[in-house]
Amino acid sequence: MPQLAPHPNRLLPADPGTRDIARRLYAEVSGLPIISPHGHVPPEWLAQDIPFSDPTTLLISPDHYVTRLMHSAGVDLAALGVGGSELDEAGKRAAWRLFCEHWPVYRGTAIRFWMEAELHDIFGVTERPSAETADAIYGQIAAALATPEFRPRALFERFGIEIIATTDDPCDDLHHHDALAADESFAGRVMPTFRPDRYLEPGREGWSELVDALGEAAGVDTGTYAGFREALATRRQYFKDHGAVSTDHSHADVVTLVLDDAEAHRLFARCRSGEANADEATALRRFLLVEMARMAVDDGLVMTLHPAVARNHSQASFNRFGADTGCDIPIAVEWTTGLQSLLAEVGLAPGFQVVLFTLDGDTFSREIAPLAGFYPSVFAGAPWWFLDAPDAIRRFQGAVSDIAGFSRMSGFIDDTRAFCSIPARHDLSRRLDCAFLAELVATHRLEEDEALDTARALVATNPRKAFKL
């Protein structure tokens, strides 16, 4: 039976001399605590420390990275428990078997690296997933999950997570975060993140109701633009008071637009009354991103931008399974002229910080690194989502370091809801950082002490700086 035995040198360079350098670097950073300043783990998992139910519900059903490739291979997402369709025990075992049978489709992907590490390092699996081994592996993981050592908080500690951020609705009362902060038995730091997208898109169905809800949450009348703005500022402050360090924004583009107060009020009123056309709604949305930046100058929250994804590309799949189930597809993005209005307002303002994430690799060197290499406020966000894999990370490393060095990089973010993948994701990033830095040492572009200092900074210093931790 083929073994599952992750090699200690995986992802390190093949050239023996370069690999030796990389191994020395990796030895110094592999054990550092995990800082995860942007992600999607539900805070209640940690607050309530509820045991994970089973392998499929933990590792398959909610992970669109894992399910989308099976879908592309012809598997019905319903058979994997995607989108909340509850599977019974037989269904869960069948879903797990499908996953193990499809193990070859992950070859070459980051998913393969993560899952291999999760199965082996966390659950002790030593046989390669396949139709033959599926049931035994399921049983092995299920047995582990039934023990206290595999409850969320125990794993949190075992994973070496020092700080983790969740992503939260502006109306959320953050009681899970409060509970965690108040709980002396829990040493980790769990930060909320203010994610106001829905409230900032006046062209979206149901926007006006969201604005009402926001007003209620903030205790402010959102009938006028002034009230809406105040409600947003109030909720940002609420998040900050509950530990947040950043706000996250993912719109179709990053075009920004400055409106005067009268025009803002006028557009807001038209959007509220449902009379606005698409251009007006878009104009207000673009202005609201500038407003977020202005508020960031005031309250000090870091902005992170994750733009340019066509969400729910397949309407039919969305109708059956809902959002975040694997059919979001990237589109091109333009940063230089898009962000110019925003940066003209706040780009040089003390304390303002914005981290740019992209799925459009050509912009690493064309726009992001040049921006991050001039504006003290702009950071080059680590490779994100579809690009958080070895080849894309290498492209990012080369493109950004060429132009802006390492000090303008955000450090790694895992951006995941797959809790058990967090250590593997950070490990992948650390291995690839060491691999790249070893290349620079081997080609005499850096001394080894500089590479080591940089490797440590990318894990520990950069994210603290970019996210004000």
Place this chain on the structure above:
Amino acid sequence: MPQLAPHPNRLLPADPGTRDIARRLYAEVSGLPIISPHGHVPPEWLAQDIPFSDPTTLLISPDHYVTRLMHSAGVDLAALGVGGSELDEAGKRAAWRLFCEHWPVYRGTAIRFWMEAELHDIFGVTERPSAETADAIYGQIAAALATPEFRPRALFERFGIEIIATTDDPCDDLHHHDALAADESFAGRVMPTFRPDRYLEPGREGWSELVDALGEAAGVDTGTYAGFREALATRRQYFKDHGAVSTDHSHADVVTLVLDDAEAHRLFARCRSGEANADEATALRRFLLVEMARMAVDDGLVMTLHPAVARNHSQASFNRFGADTGCDIPIAVEWTTGLQSLLAEVGLAPGFQVVLFTLDGDTFSREIAPLAGFYPSVFAGAPWWFLDAPDAIRRFQGAVSDIAGFSRMSGFIDDTRAFCSIPARHDLSRRLDCAFLAELVATHRLEEDEALDTARALVATNPRKAFKL
């Protein structure tokens, strides 16, 4: 005299350990039969098995890869016999000499690899092309071509071609394909491909006459949209009945648009009467691609998309030499929103398959791999045309495997009218596949048995699946 001696390890990794892995992989796939599901070899060559006339007419004049680089170096295309201007024997020898003198301009290109393999492996040339060796090489090849071993069918067999597709006009009666299929002395499979571009571009000069001709070929009155649609479906079925497995489409973009029946009829009528403006013609063209996809659901033919090339960029060169003579230049392409309407109609339909080819490398990771990694119907087409060379292929391998693994790749297509380059093109692809997979093994991302299985799949399984062979 410098030798022409292709090295057995060419294109395999330089690192000794990685190269050893690659050699083991390559040994297993280098001899597998060639499957060529998309290309431009004229079917009459095989049907009639006419001897090739001379080195220049075979290897230079019709190959725009070869002639365009000489043109950029200042050679008049007329001197190379481009565009049907018949050269006499002295002219052919002179053209061949020009090619040999320009041997250095191909350094670093895939053309160099192909041509080196063709000259050495097929014709036994052992001296490097140059002004000094040109005449001798010409004589050597000419002598070979006069023998039965170098007639098309003998080469077809020697090359190990199992299946090859041609590209054909929808009105073609496919009698060459019929003859080949009926010929018991010929064991290969030669499939036509339905290429309807000209009939689907109402904005093109002479479109209405083409629609008439299509009607005639189909035996259907194409005076109305309903008739036109029926004629297209009829001809598709005719192609399928004669062995076709795919239809090929190369328009300026891949924007798709759904029209209702009344609007389709209205636009068709306006285009037929010559009253349509450019926007109307474009709208109808974009809808017709959706119609092709709908028909593909019905008849099961695979769609291949090869968009976004500015054809005949130099009008002056086109006027002298005609189409396909080297001055087609790529432009950017957008897939995600462009294809959304088409995929909403058929993207999840059982049996529908579409293969996306691009000349815009940024879309490998940004759009194509994400689409192919979700939709069971979408395949990432192998690097195409200007990108079918080592560095671009490495970019494709990394970008697509990162996101969608290997199972969503179409497998190699040679897309060539240069018959003798076919083995070299497939060999280049196999070597580079093995080189890339060896990298993954050397960096412990795959076990060697998995790499070997993948190398075999890319040659044998993937094209069969993507093209329903």
Place this chain on the structure above:
Amino acid sequence: MPQLAPHPNRLLPADPGTRDIARRLYAEVSGLPIISPHGHVPPEWLAQDIPFSDPTTLLISPDHYVTRLMHSAGVDLAALGVGGSELDEAGKRAAWRLFCEHWPVYRGTAIRFWMEAELHDIFGVTERPSAETADAIYGQIAAALATPEFRPRALFERFGIEIIATTDDPCDDLHHHDALAADESFAGRVMPTFRPDRYLEPGREGWSELVDALGEAAGVDTGTYAGFREALATRRQYFKDHGAVSTDHSHADVVTLVLDDAEAHRLFARCRSGEANADEATALRRFLLVEMARMAVDDGLVMTLHPAVARNHSQASFNRFGADTGCDIPIAVEWTTGLQSLLAEVGLAPGFQVVLFTLDGDTFSREIAPLAGFYPSVFAGAPWWFLDAPDAIRRFQGAVSDIAGFSRMSGFIDDTRAFCSIPARHDLSRRLDCAFLAELVATHRLEEDEALDTARALVATNPRKAFKL
């Protein structure tokens, strides 16, 4: 104290076998004379041979590569003497200290490579820059600069510069170039470059006054378009008569447009009278680039295009420090359709030559290499500005050589105003050329004699051909 000791093998491949090949190639080209056909060194430095004043004024204040990364790290540009704000001696020493303290921010960039070479190879610095070593290094360089061996002409000779181009205003009388040409004690060739951007942008503030000034310089009445055209042709000829070989153009895009004479006159008149709208001004600008190309056919000057940069992205920074101080940010560019009108006019004209430079790396393979691989007039410009660093150069090498080989590359241009960085910039390019060619030899894509011939051509032949030297 950490040493500054640039390694002889820096930038050469890590794999021992490939490195040996690269070393052999590099040994043959490292000492060849420098040809610098495009750059920004002020001609008066050489004409007057004025001693450089101090390390900061020479190496920091005017070099936006160096200052922008410190700015991104939070340093006020005023503290670095940017934008003409004169620093006193204490200020210069403080600025130097800031630079040395920020030495780590350059890790991974080309700036680090250049500066390391400048400090070590030119000034004999052997200690790594840091807060501790800053003052001593400053003193060491200042002492050197006070000696005759470090005056501009002595360095010019020591650097092995054979030819250098400056960049000049069309109204410049070029008296520094005249003086240099007439000076028998100076053996170098210093060529002006005609850079008419400001005169070709009718939408720009103050354009009409520039047109007046141009008329005065040319001795032609620029009241009509005919006069304006004649004035441009006259000044081009003046430049050519004073040694120029090229004209340089950097607009927001490379869209070109052919207007008939009447329309050109009409638009010119409207622009001159201040009545033109933005579209009319843009149309005229796009036509003027075609006119430049037509003149280039007549006078033989090579065109170089450096488009698609958002100049002075931060208005606030521009207001404080002026242009060219680090806040120009690239934008996407489109060449294929943009240049089509221009190339239709002159792309096949004997003697016409245009070199395409880009900051949009996706266009290397998508547009530039395909264009340069067909049109005898089009050359692929070496990686430029933000892309003149190892990783981007590797992307350029792979993307362009795949499609168009090496013969269509322009050869390296340093494009710099940082005089002391010129040898390091050319050395970086030569090392990376040898590294890439060694890869091709190690993977048996080229024989070593071919690689050596190519390495020499890239340094010596290609720039002479692309720039008609």
